[in-house]
Amino acid sequence: MAASESTIDTSDMIVCRDVHKWYGNFHALRGVTTTVRKREVVVVVGPSGSGKSTFIRTINRLEEHQRGDIIVDGIELSNDVRNIDAIRRDVGMVFQSFNLFPHLTAMDNITLAPMKVRKLPARQAKEIAEQLLERVGIAEQADKYPGQLSGGQQQRVAIARALAMQPKIMLFDEPTSALDPEMIKEVLDVMRELAESGMTMVVVSHEIGFTREVADRVLMFDHGQIIEESTTEEFFDNPKEDRTKLFLSQILA
């Protein structure tokens, strides 16, 4: 696809430099700097209110940052609507509350954006959707409405919907937090398979098993900052910060 581009820069899929974000007077992100490389799986952890969801939502401009730079796949996020649209086409997002469109069937949820944004013919969009539903293991549910599906099935449709745009990056904002324990595994299995296929992923999650197994790196957020950033083994086996140790002791307990 992008074969002619030069080596080092293009392998940096997401570059954040000193990103700040305020909600009114509340300073939600306080100078976040990090880089996510191609095919990397990065898991973001941290206590609630630490800014991890805000951070992931600035990457596709669902939240606007007020200071610093965010460069996604070589395009800088600014107020230029064309840039925002271009980035959103290439960045898929999966939400905690699924956010499927309840008035459309699973199939129509998936084919909508490819047809309306990428302008694919209906037939081709449908083929892609069928393949994706197969991939996430619910091909037989194509004609059901979200309200007729279980939480785990809905989240898998939501993943398929994001993948249908053939994104280069996938963002997951606590994808399993709203699910019953029995359904968490089916969603994590899909995400695991996606990571193995080489997708660049940023995941906000508290699933320790998944993180240990799949993540290349872990970012620890606290008070709007990355307080620790290390490889997965190091993060779990040899955390440096006291706050990280405390956090790990709480979620591993």
Next chain:
Amino acid sequence: MTSAMDTPPGVALPPPITERGGVGWAYANLFSNWYNTVLTFIFAALLGLALWFGLSWIVLEADWKVIATLGGRLIIGQYNTEFACPGQNCFWRPQASLLLVSVLLGMAWAVSGDKAARRIAIGVAAVTVAFAFLPYSMDQMGLDVRLLLAANVPAVAAGWVLARYTPLGTVRWMVILGVLFFLVILVLIGGVPGVPGLQPVSTIYWGGLMLNLLLAVTGITLSLPIGIALALGRRSSLPLVKLLCVVFIEVMRGMPLITLLFMSQVLVPLAFPQDFSTNSLFRAGIILTLFSSAYMAENIRGGLQALHPGQVEAARALGLAGWQTTLLISLPQAIRNVIPAIVGQFISLFKDTLLVYIIGMLDVVEFSRAFIQGNAEYLASARELFLFLALVFWIFTYTMSYVSRRVEVHLRVGQR
């Protein structure tokens, strides 16, 4: 205690008798304790008395002759009088309009496949054909009038066949044909200068139920899109657009419809050419539409505000543009959620059409009132006439509410 122990594990038992069937229902709802039982008997007695006196008045005392006397004039008012339509019989023009409506009803039946559409189409066909062959009609109506009435049956059938066996059987074509037929109906009733058989009939003479229905259909079809535009405008991030929409909505909602109709003589000429402004029908249509649009806008805005913000976020995250998100995600859900309020506004608009008497139009109620006042022999029959009109209005409004419930059932397939 023993019964619980006798029950084998994992076997679902039927509910107790008090929870089932007619006996269970009566027990739970009518006789669950002593004061409910007393209330049940009191209300049963009141209901019985009301039915007894009501029915005996309807059957024995009431004199329904006034309705037979007025006959078709209730439907078209003064449209077919010598002043309106000199030297000609213009009755066929509203009748032909009804045939077009029947074609659409037949199409709606085939396209929707719903029992409500079927019942309405068959109902209209049955009522018209029944009127064509009533002893009263044989006596009072010409053969042409009765044939045109009976033609509603083949018209419904033609619409059904058209939708079933040609490419016209889609919702999109129905909307296009609906608008087209509406314009044809306006031309049919209004007439075209110089065309024999279609001589112009001044809108002063448009009246009766036909006038109410024309105003209601115009208002309903226009106020929904205008209301949607106003609702979106009120939520716009452009301050000027927002301000204009807020001012329009609040002014329209803040004034009584009667006042607006009065003021239309002053207001409408500000925006439209003189020829239109002096036309009462045009003024009434504008005012009713705009008045209803303001309420519609607030209904739709309520639906938009009830949407989970995650819906818009998900759409934007997929790369859909703002207008695509509004058209494909927000509005369809918002409108579905406020269908009861929208149809409530439609019903209210239909009933408000009889206020056009304020600017001198003879809608069905005003026409009836004028008739009774002008014909002393029918003064005593006012009660019968207005009860009949109430029933007619009720049939139309109940049909609207019935259709809306069916639409809701269809749109909520699989939704929680």
